[in-house]
Amino acid sequence: MSVIHEVLGSLRVVKAFGQEENESERFLKRSNKAVEGQMQMARLGATFQFMVSMVFTIGSVLIIYFGAQYVHAKEMTLGELTLVLAYIGQVFGPLQTISKNIAEIQSSLVSVDRVFSVLDEEKEVDDNPHAIHLDRAKGAFQFKDVSFCYDVERPILKEVSFEVRPGDRVGIMGSTGAGKSTLVSLLNRFYDPSTGVVMVDEVDIKKYKLKDYRSQFSIVLQEPVLFSTTISENIRYGKPGATEKEIIEAAKAANAHDFIIRSKDGYNTMVGERGLQLSGGERQRISIARAFIKNAPILILDEPTSSLDVKTEAQIMEAMERLMEGRTTFMITHRLDTLSSCNFILHLEEGKLVEVVRDHDINYIAHKKASFLNPAV
Numbered sequence: 001m002s003v004i005h006e007v008l009g010s011l012r013v014v015k016a017f018g019q020e021e022n023e024s025e026r027f028l029k030r031s032n033k034a035v036e037g038q039m040q041m042a043r044l045g046a047t048f049q050f051m052v053s054m055v056f057t058i059g060s061v062l063i064i065y066f067g068a069q070y071v072h073a074k075e076m077t078l079g080e081l082t083l084v085l086a087y088i089g090q091v092f093g094p095l096q097t098i099s100k101n102i103a104e105i106q107s108s109l110v111s112v113d114r115v116f117s118v119l120d121e122e123k124e125v126d127d128n129p130h131a132i133h134l135d136r137a138k139g140a141f142q143f144k145d146v147s148f149c150y151d152v153e154r155p156i157l158k159e160v161s162f163e164v165r166p167g168d169r170v171g172i173m174g175s176t177g178a179g180k181s182t183l184v185s186l187l188n189r190f191y192d193p194s195t196g197v198v199m200v201d202e203v204d205i206k207k208y209k210l211k212d213y214r215s216q217f218s219i220v221l222q223e224p225v226l227f228s229t230t231i232s233e234n235i236r237y238g239k240p241g242a243t244e245k246e247i248i249e250a251a252k253a254a255n256a257h258d259f260i261i262r263s264k265d266g267y268n269t270m271v272g273e274r275g276l277q278l279s280g281g282e283r284q285r286i287s288i289a290r291a292f293i294k295n296a297p298i299l300i301l302d303e304p305t306s307s308l309d310v311k312t313e314a315q316i317m318e319a320m321e322r323l324m325e326g327r328t329t330f331m332i333t334h335r336l337d338t339l340s341s342c343n344f345i346l347h348l349e350e351g352k353l354v355e356v357v358r359d360h361d362i363n364y365i366a367h368k369k370a371s372f373l374n375p376a377v
Protein backbone atom coordinates (compact mmCIF):
# COMPACT_ATOMS: atom_id res chain seq x y z
CA MET A 1 0.00 0.00 0.00
CA SER A 2 2.87 2.37 0.72
CA VAL A 3 4.25 1.82 -2.79
CA ILE A 4 0.85 2.65 -4.31
CA HIS A 5 0.50 5.75 -2.19
CA GLU A 6 3.97 6.97 -3.10
CA VAL A 7 3.56 6.38 -6.83
CA LEU A 8 0.11 7.93 -7.10
CA GLY A 9 1.42 10.95 -5.21
CA SER A 10 4.26 11.49 -7.68
CA LEU A 11 2.69 10.35 -10.89
CA ARG A 12 4.21 13.17 -12.91
CA VAL A 13 7.74 12.28 -11.88
CA VAL A 14 7.15 8.59 -12.52
CA LYS A 15 5.84 9.29 -16.03
CA ALA A 16 8.38 11.95 -16.86
CA PHE A 17 11.23 9.60 -16.07
CA GLY A 18 9.54 6.72 -17.86
CA GLN A 19 9.57 4.62 -14.71
CA GLU A 20 6.10 3.06 -15.06
CA GLU A 21 7.52 -0.42 -15.68
CA ASN A 22 9.96 -0.19 -12.81
CA GLU A 23 7.29 1.02 -10.44
CA SER A 24 4.84 -1.68 -11.38
CA GLU A 25 7.64 -4.21 -10.93
CA ARG A 26 8.37 -2.74 -7.52
CA PHE A 27 4.69 -3.13 -6.66
CA LEU A 28 4.64 -6.73 -7.90
CA LYS A 29 7.74 -7.56 -5.90
CA ARG A 30 6.21 -6.17 -2.72
CA SER A 31 2.86 -7.88 -3.38
CA ASN A 32 4.58 -11.17 -4.08
CA LYS A 33 6.31 -10.83 -0.76
CA ALA A 34 2.96 -10.30 0.94
CA VAL A 35 1.46 -13.30 -0.89
CA GLU A 36 4.45 -15.44 0.10
CA GLY A 37 3.97 -14.43 3.72
CA GLN A 38 0.27 -15.33 3.58
CA MET A 39 1.10 -18.69 1.95
CA GLN A 40 3.63 -19.50 4.61
CA MET A 41 1.12 -18.68 7.30
CA ALA A 42 -1.51 -20.87 5.62
CA ARG A 43 1.01 -23.74 5.32
CA LEU A 44 2.00 -23.51 8.97
CA GLY A 45 -1.64 -23.29 10.06
CA ALA A 46 -2.58 -26.33 7.99
CA THR A 47 0.36 -28.34 9.32
CA PHE A 48 -0.61 -27.50 12.85
CA GLN A 49 -4.23 -28.48 12.31
CA PHE A 50 -3.16 -31.70 10.67
CA MET A 51 -0.97 -32.54 13.67
CA VAL A 52 -3.82 -31.86 16.09
CA SER A 53 -6.15 -34.15 14.11
CA MET A 54 -3.48 -36.84 13.90
CA VAL A 55 -2.82 -36.79 17.63
CA PHE A 56 -6.53 -36.96 18.26
CA THR A 57 -7.17 -39.83 15.86
CA ILE A 58 -4.20 -41.90 17.05
CA GLY A 59 -5.23 -41.18 20.63
CA SER A 60 -8.79 -42.40 19.97
CA VAL A 61 -7.48 -45.57 18.31
CA LEU A 62 -5.22 -46.30 21.29
CA ILE A 63 -8.06 -45.69 23.74
CA ILE A 64 -10.36 -48.04 21.87
CA TYR A 65 -7.61 -50.68 21.55
CA PHE A 66 -6.56 -50.69 25.23
CA GLY A 67 -10.07 -49.90 26.48
CA ALA A 68 -11.42 -52.97 24.67
CA GLN A 69 -8.80 -55.13 26.38
CA TYR A 70 -9.68 -53.68 29.81
CA VAL A 71 -13.37 -54.29 29.16
CA HIS A 72 -12.56 -57.82 28.04
CA ALA A 73 -10.62 -58.45 31.25
CA LYS A 74 -13.56 -56.98 33.17
CA GLU A 75 -11.35 -54.25 34.68
CA MET A 76 -13.59 -51.61 33.14
CA THR A 77 -17.28 -51.53 32.12
CA LEU A 78 -18.37 -50.83 28.55
CA GLY A 79 -20.25 -47.78 29.84
CA GLU A 80 -17.04 -46.30 31.27
CA LEU A 81 -15.22 -46.74 27.96
CA THR A 82 -18.09 -45.13 26.03
CA LEU A 83 -18.05 -42.24 28.49
CA VAL A 84 -14.30 -41.65 27.99
CA LEU A 85 -14.74 -41.69 24.20
CA ALA A 86 -17.61 -39.19 24.46
CA TYR A 87 -15.46 -36.85 26.57
CA ILE A 88 -12.57 -37.08 24.12
CA GLY A 89 -15.01 -36.17 21.33
CA GLN A 90 -16.02 -33.05 23.23
CA VAL A 91 -12.39 -31.92 23.59
CA PHE A 92 -11.70 -32.25 19.86
CA GLY A 93 -13.82 -29.26 18.74
CA PRO A 94 -12.21 -26.66 21.05
CA LEU A 95 -8.73 -28.00 20.28
CA GLN A 96 -9.32 -27.45 16.58
CA THR A 97 -10.64 -23.95 17.20
CA ILE A 98 -7.51 -23.13 19.20
CA SER A 99 -5.22 -24.37 16.46
CA LYS A 100 -7.11 -22.24 13.92
CA ASN A 101 -7.01 -19.14 16.08
CA ILE A 102 -3.32 -19.36 16.88
CA ALA A 103 -2.47 -18.29 13.33
CA GLU A 104 -4.86 -15.33 13.55
CA ILE A 105 -3.51 -14.32 16.94
CA GLN A 106 0.02 -14.41 15.57
CA SER A 107 -0.78 -12.04 12.74
CA SER A 108 -2.64 -9.66 15.08
CA LEU A 109 0.36 -9.62 17.39
CA VAL A 110 2.43 -8.23 14.52
CA SER A 111 0.02 -5.27 14.22
CA VAL A 112 0.01 -4.78 17.99
CA ASP A 113 3.79 -4.65 17.84
CA ARG A 114 3.67 -1.90 15.24
CA VAL A 115 1.12 0.11 17.21
CA PHE A 116 3.26 -0.08 20.33
CA SER A 117 6.39 0.98 18.51
CA VAL A 118 4.55 4.18 17.55
CA LEU A 119 3.10 4.69 21.03
CA ASP A 120 6.50 4.15 22.63
CA GLU A 121 8.15 6.79 20.44
CA GLU A 122 9.51 9.47 22.74
CA LYS A 123 8.24 13.02 22.38
CA GLU A 124 10.79 15.49 21.05
CA VAL A 125 9.67 18.15 23.47
CA ASP A 126 7.59 17.89 26.59
CA ASP A 127 5.24 20.42 28.13
CA ASN A 128 6.36 21.59 31.52
CA PRO A 129 3.63 20.94 34.15
CA HIS A 130 4.22 24.40 35.68
CA ALA A 131 4.39 26.08 32.28
CA ILE A 132 3.55 29.75 32.19
CA HIS A 133 1.07 31.48 29.93
CA LEU A 134 2.32 33.63 27.06
CA ASP A 135 -0.09 36.02 25.45
CA ARG A 136 1.90 37.90 22.85
CA ALA A 137 5.68 37.82 22.79
CA LYS A 138 7.68 41.00 22.28
CA GLY A 139 10.10 39.02 20.17
CA ALA A 140 13.48 39.37 21.93
CA PHE A 141 15.54 36.21 21.44
CA GLN A 142 18.66 34.96 23.11
CA PHE A 143 20.63 31.89 22.09
CA LYS A 144 23.15 30.96 24.77
CA ASP A 145 25.78 28.37 23.77
CA VAL A 146 23.17 26.30 21.98
CA SER A 147 24.35 22.94 20.64
CA PHE A 148 22.15 20.40 18.98
CA CYS A 149 22.38 16.98 17.37
CA TYR A 150 19.71 14.72 15.83
CA ASP A 151 21.84 11.65 16.61
CA VAL A 152 24.50 11.51 19.25
CA GLU A 153 27.49 11.12 16.93
CA ARG A 154 27.03 14.15 14.70
CA PRO A 155 26.57 17.64 16.17
CA ILE A 156 24.59 19.89 13.82
CA LEU A 157 24.79 23.15 15.79
CA LYS A 158 27.88 23.96 17.84
CA GLU A 159 27.68 26.52 20.67
CA VAL A 160 25.65 29.08 18.82
CA SER A 161 25.14 32.35 20.72
CA PHE A 162 23.43 35.53 19.57
CA GLU A 163 20.86 38.08 20.65
CA VAL A 164 17.92 39.44 18.72
CA ARG A 165 15.98 42.59 19.66
CA PRO A 166 12.22 42.94 19.17
CA GLY A 167 11.47 43.96 15.61
CA ASP A 168 14.84 42.86 14.24
CA ARG A 169 15.04 41.43 10.77
CA VAL A 170 17.44 38.56 11.07
CA GLY A 171 18.93 37.20 7.87
CA ILE A 172 20.39 33.71 8.13
CA MET A 173 22.83 32.69 5.41
CA GLY A 174 25.08 29.71 4.89
CA SER A 175 25.73 26.76 2.59
CA THR A 176 23.25 23.91 2.17
CA GLY A 177 23.43 21.62 5.19
CA ALA A 178 24.97 24.33 7.40
CA GLY A 179 22.13 23.91 9.90
CA LYS A 180 19.94 26.90 9.07
CA SER A 181 16.64 25.03 9.07
CA THR A 182 17.71 23.20 12.22
CA LEU A 183 18.36 26.53 13.94
CA VAL A 184 14.86 27.63 13.00
CA SER A 185 13.39 24.35 14.30
CA LEU A 186 14.92 25.18 17.67
CA LEU A 187 13.34 28.66 17.59
CA ASN A 188 9.99 27.03 17.04
CA ARG A 189 10.70 24.47 19.71
CA PHE A 190 10.21 21.54 17.36
CA TYR A 191 13.28 20.26 19.20
CA ASP A 192 15.00 21.23 22.43
CA PRO A 193 18.73 22.06 22.38
CA SER A 194 21.11 19.31 23.54
CA THR A 195 22.94 21.91 25.64
CA GLY A 196 22.47 25.63 26.13
CA VAL A 197 19.24 27.64 26.31
CA VAL A 198 16.98 29.57 24.00
CA MET A 199 15.23 32.51 25.67
CA VAL A 200 12.35 34.63 24.47
CA ASP A 201 11.60 37.88 26.29
CA GLU A 202 14.21 36.83 28.87
CA VAL A 203 12.53 33.54 29.79
CA ASP A 204 13.74 30.06 28.83
CA ILE A 205 11.30 28.93 26.14
CA LYS A 206 10.89 25.58 27.91
CA LYS A 207 8.99 27.44 30.64
CA TYR A 208 6.20 28.59 28.34
CA LYS A 209 3.17 26.50 27.54
CA LEU A 210 4.04 24.83 24.25
CA LYS A 211 0.75 25.75 22.61
CA ASP A 212 1.04 29.40 23.64
CA TYR A 213 4.63 29.50 22.51
CA ARG A 214 4.07 28.00 19.08
CA SER A 215 1.15 30.35 18.43
CA GLN A 216 3.65 33.23 18.43
CA PHE A 217 5.01 32.14 15.05
CA SER A 218 3.95 32.39 11.46
CA ILE A 219 5.96 30.31 9.05
CA VAL A 220 6.44 30.57 5.32
CA LEU A 221 8.43 27.70 3.83
CA GLN A 222 10.12 27.13 0.50
CA GLU A 223 7.46 24.57 -0.43
CA PRO A 224 4.17 25.97 0.88
CA VAL A 225 1.93 23.37 2.47
CA LEU A 226 -1.63 23.56 1.18
CA PHE A 227 -4.49 21.24 1.96
CA SER A 228 -6.84 19.74 -0.57
CA THR A 229 -9.73 22.14 -0.03
CA THR A 230 -10.77 25.65 -1.14
CA ILE A 231 -8.48 28.67 -1.27
CA SER A 232 -10.44 30.42 1.45
CA GLU A 233 -10.22 27.40 3.80
CA ASN A 234 -6.49 27.27 3.19
CA ILE A 235 -6.11 30.90 4.23
CA ARG A 236 -8.45 30.43 7.20
CA TYR A 237 -6.07 27.74 8.48
CA GLY A 238 -4.01 30.57 9.99
CA LYS A 239 -6.96 31.71 12.10
CA PRO A 240 -9.83 29.26 12.52
CA GLY A 241 -13.12 31.13 12.57
CA ALA A 242 -11.85 34.07 10.50
CA THR A 243 -14.58 35.93 8.62
CA GLU A 244 -14.88 36.20 4.83
CA LYS A 245 -13.82 39.87 5.09
CA GLU A 246 -10.65 39.03 7.05
CA ILE A 247 -9.73 36.41 4.48
CA ILE A 248 -10.09 38.86 1.60
CA GLU A 249 -8.03 41.47 3.47
CA ALA A 250 -5.26 38.96 4.08
CA ALA A 251 -5.33 37.88 0.44
CA LYS A 252 -5.07 41.50 -0.69
CA ALA A 253 -2.10 42.12 1.59
CA ALA A 254 -0.44 39.01 0.16
CA ASN A 255 -0.94 40.16 -3.47
CA ALA A 256 -3.16 37.12 -3.92
CA HIS A 257 -6.59 38.73 -4.30
CA ASP A 258 -6.24 39.43 -8.03
CA PHE A 259 -5.36 35.94 -9.10
CA ILE A 260 -7.96 34.45 -6.76
CA ILE A 261 -10.89 36.41 -8.20
CA ARG A 262 -9.69 35.52 -11.68
CA SER A 263 -9.86 31.77 -10.83
CA LYS A 264 -12.88 29.69 -11.76
CA ASP A 265 -14.74 29.76 -8.44
CA GLY A 266 -12.94 32.69 -6.82
CA TYR A 267 -12.27 32.05 -3.16
CA ASN A 268 -14.09 28.73 -3.37
CA THR A 269 -11.71 27.31 -5.98
CA MET A 270 -10.39 23.92 -4.95
CA VAL A 271 -6.60 23.89 -4.92
CA GLY A 272 -6.24 20.16 -5.64
CA GLU A 273 -4.14 17.73 -3.70
CA ARG A 274 -1.25 19.60 -2.05
CA GLY A 275 -2.31 22.66 -4.05
CA LEU A 276 -0.96 21.22 -7.28
CA GLN A 277 -3.53 23.02 -9.41
CA LEU A 278 -1.87 26.34 -8.59
CA SER A 279 1.51 27.65 -9.69
CA GLY A 280 4.39 27.87 -7.21
CA GLY A 281 4.00 31.65 -6.88
CA GLU A 282 0.25 31.36 -6.27
CA ARG A 283 0.75 28.71 -3.62
CA GLN A 284 3.34 30.90 -1.93
CA ARG A 285 0.99 33.90 -1.92
CA ILE A 286 -1.71 31.82 -0.25
CA SER A 287 0.71 30.77 2.44
CA ILE A 288 1.66 34.44 2.94
CA ALA A 289 -2.03 35.32 3.25
CA ARG A 290 -2.25 32.61 5.88
CA ALA A 291 0.63 34.22 7.76
CA PHE A 292 -1.09 37.64 7.51
CA ILE A 293 -4.33 36.37 8.97
CA LYS A 294 -2.53 34.66 11.82
CA ASN A 295 -0.94 37.98 12.73
CA ALA A 296 1.74 36.41 14.94
CA PRO A 297 4.50 38.61 16.38
CA ILE A 298 7.32 36.42 15.09
CA LEU A 299 7.84 35.45 11.51
CA ILE A 300 9.97 32.67 10.05
CA LEU A 301 10.73 32.60 6.35
CA ASP A 302 12.71 29.54 5.27
CA GLU A 303 13.93 30.26 1.72
CA PRO A 304 10.44 31.42 0.74
CA THR A 305 11.39 32.55 -2.77
CA SER A 306 14.13 30.17 -3.78
CA SER A 307 11.91 28.00 -5.96
CA LEU A 308 10.39 30.95 -7.85
CA ASP A 309 11.41 32.91 -10.91
CA VAL A 310 12.76 36.43 -10.57
CA LYS A 311 9.56 38.26 -11.58
CA THR A 312 7.35 36.25 -9.23
CA GLU A 313 9.95 36.70 -6.54
CA ALA A 314 9.70 40.48 -6.84
CA GLN A 315 5.91 40.40 -6.39
CA ILE A 316 6.20 38.09 -3.45
CA MET A 317 8.97 40.06 -1.79
CA GLU A 318 6.72 43.11 -1.93
CA ALA A 319 4.00 41.24 0.00
CA MET A 320 6.64 39.81 2.28
CA GLU A 321 7.94 43.30 3.11
CA ARG A 322 4.45 44.22 4.25
CA LEU A 323 4.24 41.04 6.31
CA MET A 324 7.56 41.71 8.06
CA GLU A 325 6.42 45.16 9.17
CA GLY A 326 6.47 45.33 12.97
CA ARG A 327 7.39 41.68 13.52
CA THR A 328 10.60 40.03 14.59
CA THR A 329 11.59 38.16 11.45
CA PHE A 330 13.99 35.32 10.77
CA MET A 331 14.68 34.94 7.09
CA ILE A 332 16.76 32.15 5.64
CA THR A 333 17.86 32.93 2.14
CA HIS A 334 20.34 32.03 -0.56
CA ARG A 335 19.84 35.29 -2.40
CA LEU A 336 22.18 37.79 -0.90
CA ASP A 337 20.17 40.70 -2.32
CA THR A 338 17.21 39.81 -0.11
CA LEU A 339 19.54 40.12 2.87
CA SER A 340 20.04 43.83 2.30
CA SER A 341 16.69 44.55 3.98
CA CYS A 342 17.83 42.72 7.13
CA ASN A 343 19.44 44.69 9.92
CA PHE A 344 21.06 41.68 11.56
CA ILE A 345 22.89 38.97 9.69
CA LEU A 346 23.98 35.56 10.92
CA HIS A 347 26.33 33.54 8.78
CA LEU A 348 26.28 29.85 9.65
CA GLU A 349 28.75 27.27 8.34
CA GLU A 350 28.96 23.65 9.49
CA GLY A 351 26.86 24.41 12.54
CA LYS A 352 29.02 27.33 13.71
CA LEU A 353 28.32 31.04 13.57
CA VAL A 354 31.18 32.35 11.50
CA GLU A 355 29.94 35.92 11.30
CA VAL A 356 27.40 38.11 13.11
CA VAL A 357 26.80 41.56 11.66
CA ARG A 358 24.45 44.20 13.00
CA ASP A 359 23.46 47.25 10.95
CA HIS A 360 25.74 46.43 8.02
CA ASP A 361 26.70 49.26 5.71
CA ILE A 362 25.86 49.50 2.02
CA ASN A 363 29.06 47.82 0.86
CA TYR A 364 28.61 44.76 3.00
CA ILE A 365 26.34 42.77 0.66
CA ALA A 366 28.49 43.57 -2.38
CA HIS A 367 31.57 42.48 -0.45
CA LYS A 368 29.83 39.31 0.70
CA LYS A 369 28.80 38.49 -2.85
CA ALA A 370 32.33 38.93 -4.09
CA SER A 371 33.74 36.72 -1.36
CA PHE A 372 31.24 33.98 -2.24
CA LEU A 373 32.29 34.05 -5.87
CA ASN A 374 35.96 34.31 -5.01
CA PRO A 375 36.78 33.02 -1.51
CA ALA A 376 40.17 34.78 -1.52
CA VAL A 377 38.62 38.26 -1.31
Ligand SMILES: Nc1ncnc2c1ncn2[C@@H]1O[C@H](COP(=O)(O)OP(=O)(O)O)[C@@H](O)[C@H]1O
Pocket residue numbers: 150151156174175176177178179180181182183
Ligand atom coordinates in the same frame (compact mmCIF):
# COMPACT_ATOMS: atom_id res chain seq x y z
N1 LIG B 1 15.44 15.21 10.98
C1 LIG B 1 16.76 15.05 10.80
N2 LIG B 1 17.40 13.95 11.28
C2 LIG B 1 18.73 13.79 11.11
N3 LIG B 1 19.53 14.67 10.48
C3 LIG B 1 18.97 15.79 9.99
C4 LIG B 1 17.55 16.04 10.11
N4 LIG B 1 17.29 17.23 9.53
C5 LIG B 1 18.46 17.70 9.05
N5 LIG B 1 19.47 16.85 9.33
C6 LIG B 1 20.89 17.07 9.01
O1 LIG B 1 21.31 18.25 9.63
C7 LIG B 1 22.17 18.99 8.79
C8 LIG B 1 21.70 20.41 8.68
O2 LIG B 1 20.47 20.41 8.00
P1 LIG B 1 19.60 21.71 7.79
O3 LIG B 1 19.44 22.40 9.09
O4 LIG B 1 18.38 21.31 7.06
O5 LIG B 1 20.56 22.56 6.83
P2 LIG B 1 20.25 23.85 5.94
O6 LIG B 1 18.84 24.27 6.20
O7 LIG B 1 21.27 24.86 6.36
O8 LIG B 1 20.47 23.44 4.52
C9 LIG B 1 22.24 18.26 7.46
O9 LIG B 1 23.48 17.59 7.40
C10 LIG B 1 21.09 17.27 7.52
O10 LIG B 1 21.48 16.08 6.89
Ligand SMILES: [Mg+2]
Pocket residue numbers: 180181182
Ligand atom coordinates in the same frame (compact mmCIF):
# COMPACT_ATOMS: atom_id res chain seq x y z
MG1 LIG C 1 17.10 24.38 4.93
